[in-house]
Amino acid sequence: MSLKHSYTLIAPFYDAAIARATHAARARSLSALPKEAGKVLLAGVGTGLDLPHLPPQHHYVGLDFNQAMLRRALPRASHVDFAPVQGDAQCLPFADASFDCAVLHLILAVVPQPAHCFAEIERVLKPGGLVLVFDKFLRRGQPAILRRLINPLVSRVATRLDVVFEDLLSETSSLVLEHDQSALVGGWFRMIRLRKL
Template structure:
């Protein structure tokens, strides 16, 4: 089953599963946006769970692979300068240096090629811009046998359980770590802030 097909099927249930569990951590991450107006990309915007938490002074673009997710996101953007685009976060349809900041919430561990997403994020980001990440990652060298055992099945339907963030960052020298904080599930979920050099 393709990622596009599986997320079209789960879009009606996505909010019920994630809203309450992730709202506080999303808000913590989004507090990292600056107060001065900027161009912000929400890569993998999904059903728009971040949208009600965003400050109004910025210009936002949300991209997602599925029309079903974007259709659910649009009503949540009513008070924002928001444009939605159907497309692939691994091959962004935007010019180099199009955005001042990029939000990657619960997307890197979903994609078949998270490195391509992070590389594309660096490409469309201006020097000095930031990347705000909220997602689940294995620690470097972490064995996590149960997660690795069920990963081949789970990744076909919804998400990967085997992504090591440091391995992605090592391959993307344009991005440097500014902060890394545990968020949920004893640090399995993390809040990460990167800067484009």
Template sequence: MSLKHSYTLISPFYDLVLAAASRSQRADSLAELPQAPARVLLSGVGTGLDLPLLPLQHHYTGIDLTPAMLRRARRRAGDLDFQWIQGDSQRLPFADRSFDHAVLHLILAVLPDPVACLRETARVLAAGGSVLIFDKFLQPGQWAPVRRLVNPMVRHVATRLDVVFEEVLAQVPGLVVASDQPALAGGWFRRIRLQRV
């Protein structure tokens, strides 16, 4: 089953599972956006759970693979300057340096190729821009036998449980860690801010 198909099936239930559990962490991550108006990419915008938490002064572009998710996101946009595009975060349909900042909330550990997603994000990001990440990652060298055992079953339906962020970042030049904080589930989920150099 493809992610596009599975997330079409999941979309009606997605918010029930994630909205309350992730709201405060999303808000804390999004508070890192600058005050000055900017072009902000929301990669893997999903059902738009971030949209009500965003400041109004920026121009936002949300991309997601699944039309069912995008339909829900559009309804949450409110007064935001928000453009939505159906597309793949692993192959962004944007020119180099199109955005000042990017938000990757719960997307890197979902995609089959998180390196491609982060590499594409770096490509479309202007120098000095930031990448705000909220997601679940294994720690380097962490065994996590249950997560690794379950991963082959769930990775094609909903999410990956085996992504080590440091291994992903090591393959993407031009991005450096500005902050890295534990979030939920004893640090399994992390809030990370990267800077484009």
């Protein structure tokens, strides 16, 4: 089963499964968005669980590869300038330096090639731009035997359990870490803020 197909099946239940657990962490992460108006990419916007937390001054582009998820996001966007786009976060349909900010909430551990997604975010972000990440990551050298054992199965239908953020960051040339904070599940989930040089 492809991720696109599995997320079409998951879409009606997605919010019930993760909305409450991630609500506070999403709000904290998004509170770092700039006060001045800009263009913000929500990569992997899903059903729009971030949308209620967004300040109104920005223009938002919500990208997701799944039409069923995007349809569920639209009602949550009534208070902001929001454009839904169906597309692949690993091959973004946007020009270089198109965005002032990018939000990557629960997407880097979902896409099959997170390094491609991260490189694309780096490409479409303007110099000085902000990246907000909220996701689950292993740390370098962390055994996490159970997560690694079940990853081949789980990654086919929902999410990867073996992504190491530091490995992704080491492949970029212009993204600099500004903030890294544990968020949920004993530090498995992290809130990360980066800036493009």
